[in-house]
Amino acid sequence: MFSLPSRRYTGAKTKLLDKIDSALLQNFDYRDKHNLSFFDVFAGTGVVSEYFLQKPQFGCFILNDFLHSNAVIYQGFFNQDSFDFKKLESFKQDFAHLQAKDIKENYYSKAFGGKFFSKNDSKIIGYVRDRLDCLLEQKQVNEKEFCILLSSLLYSADRIANTVGHYDAYRKNIALQDRFVYELIEPIVSNAEIEIYRQDSNLLVKNLCKQNRQIDIAFIDPPYNSRQYSRFYHLLETLTKNNKPQLYGIALKPEPENLSKYCKVEAKETFKDLVENLAKICKVLVVSYNNTYASKSSSSRNKIGLQEIQKTLQSVSKTSFYEFDFKAFSSGKTNLDGHKEIIFVGEIQ
Numbered sequence: 001m002f003s004l005p006s007r008r009y010t011g012a013k014t015k016l017l018d019k020i021d022s023a024l025l026q027n028f029d030y031r032d033k034h035n036l037s038f039f040d041v042f043a044g045t046g047v048v049s050e051y052f053l054q055k056p057q058f059g060c061f062i063l064n065d066f067l068h069s070n071a072v073i074y075q076g077f078f079n080q081d082s083f084d085f086k087k088l089e090s091f092k093q094d095f096a097h098l099q100a101k102d103i104k105e106n107y108y109s110k111a112f113g114g115k116f117f118s119k120n121d122s123k124i125i126g127y128v129r130d131r132l133d134c135l136l137e138q139k140q141v142n143e144k145e146f147c148i149l150l151s152s153l154l155y156s157a158d159r160i161a162n163t164v165g166h167y168d169a170y171r172k173n174i175a176l177q178d179r180f181v182y183e184l185i186e187p188i189v190s191n192a193e194i195e196i197y198r199q200d201s202n203l204l205v206k207n208l209c210k211q212n213r214q215i216d217i218a219f220i221d222p223p224y225n226s227r228q229y230s231r232f233y234h235l236l237e238t239l240t241k242n243n244k245p246q247l248y249g250i251a252l253k254p255e256p257e258n259l260s261k262y263c264k265v266e267a268k269e270t271f272k273d274l275v276e277n278l279a280k281i282c283k284v285l286v287v288s289y290n291n292t293y294a295s296k297s298s299s300s301r302n303k304i305g306l307q308e309i310q311k312t313l314q315s316v317s318k319t320s321f322y323e324f325d326f327k328a329f330s331s332g333k334t335n336l337d338g339h340k341e342i343i344f345v346g347e348i349q
């Protein structure tokens with residue numbers, strides 16, 4: 001079964017969880033507190049929320065990311081609605097017996113066969129995806145079960161995809177093997193209250209301000225360079241929505257959607273707006289920052305500088321920061337020598 005972190009994702013903080021925790025503890029000792037609320041503003045894989053969910057002091061979580069695939073994955077793993085695991089196991093068995101030779105060509109085999117997946121694997125992936133919509137329509141599964149089955153398809157397809165970790169390109173001139181195996185994800189069981197959103201972070205925070213929400217800790221981990229996550233993970237987005245869009249270019253991307261302001265020139269003012277609004281409703285802001293500013297490639301160069309982050313945080317909080325060496329994702333072109341990961345902790349006054 002797939003656990004939540006068993007996924008390749010640019011910028012995932014899987015290896016930094018203890019560091020984030022110890023930086024937080026230095027400024028906000030939560031160990032004698034209870035029912036704390038945690039807001040994962042750019043949740044990505046969700047590993048940071050999963051980590052704090054295991055701490056008994058935390059009782060309320062808000063996870064947000066504007067990608068469709070991430071939101072379905074949060075529903076699959078974190079949503080606490082009931083589901084029938086035996087039923088899901090039996091669908092898994094059905095999918096395990098599928099034979100590509102018995103399946104007709106479909107959108108996925110025509111678009112991605114021989115590119116991101118072998119022809120046979122893409123046929124099965126496309127067949128399973130359409131079958132999941134039928135199961136939901138015919139009420140053979142509830143929404144939670146549908147999200148578990150769809151997240152399982154996303155993890156299973158992603159594990160074998162012919163990529164370098166994201167879908168900006170596929171490796172050409174290699175013989176693609178049939179490797180697809182449909183495995184289930186392992187949903188997380190918790191007594192915490194968990195809210196899941198798929199919204200632009202700045203808009204969500206404005207809405208939470210209007211509702212006068214009170215949140216203990218917000219974890220802020222936006223993208224810092226011009227590489228758009230919706231473009232990197234376009235195939236998972238297409239598979240989630242199953243809207244069978246027209247695709248363009250060598251990497252077979254659909255029309256752009258969910259382009260982040262954090263990847264554009266307006267990143268600084270967008271970050272400032274976010275922090276100023278979060279300061280109205282949160283006690284502690286934790287910001288994760290990758291110092292790739294020295295990078296030679298313009299797409300990897302940061303849109304917001306370290307000092308700008310610090311200045312913005314200092315304008316609303318008592319700010320400390322911690323530096324760690326961290327081996328980051330690199331496409332090969334970028335020189336990330338001396339790469340640093342920085343954690344800021346801002347206590348709102």
Ligand SMILES: C[S@@+](CC[C@H](N)C(=O)[O-])C[C@H]1O[C@@H](n2cnc3c(N)ncnc32)[C@H](O)[C@@H]1O
Nearest residue numbers: 011012013042043044045066200201221229260
């Ligand atoms: C650095 S990743 C977060 C990684 C995450 N902390 C983890 O450990 O997996 C940044 C995330 O922000 C999301 N994102 C970018 N701009 C956004 C926006 N304006 N609103 C909501 N989500 C956004 C991206 O989809 C991406 O998943």
